Amino acid sequence: MYVCHRLLLYGAQVEDATEGRLSVLEVMMLKNPDLLKRNLRLLELDNERLEALTKWNDHEDLFWKWMVGNRCQSQSIKYLCTLKPYTHKII
Numbered sequence: 001m002y003v004c005h006r007l008l009l010y011g012a013q014v015e016d017a018t019e020g021r022l023s024v025l026e027v028m029m030l031k032n033p034d035l036l037k038r039n040l041r042l043l044e045l046d047n048e049r050l051e052a053l054t055k056w057n058d059h060e061d062l063f064w065k066w067m068v069g070n071r072c073q074s075q076s077i078k079y080l081c082t083l084k085p086y087t088h089k090i091i
Contacts, residue, residue, distance in 0.1 A: 029036040
């Protein structure tokens with residue numbers, strides 16, 4: 001009962017849309033630190049994927065111009081050679 005009382009007191013200090021109450025998941029994570037670590041790792045993996053997607057979005061046009069340029073060189077098709085190939089390194 002002591003844990004529940006502390007959770008309620010802790011929940012009263014949280015100021016958000018839930019009006020000071022913890023969600024079921026938050027209570028479970030407070031009771032089980034391994035679950036908290038697991039969810040934190042999943043969030044970190046999602047963040048890494050989003051960062052990779054952002055990098056891709058920033059450099060996607062360079063990739064496609066490079067692909068068109070390589071196709072022009074390998075197949076000698078003049079009408080595809082309107083775009084110059086890029087040789088920039090993607091960091």
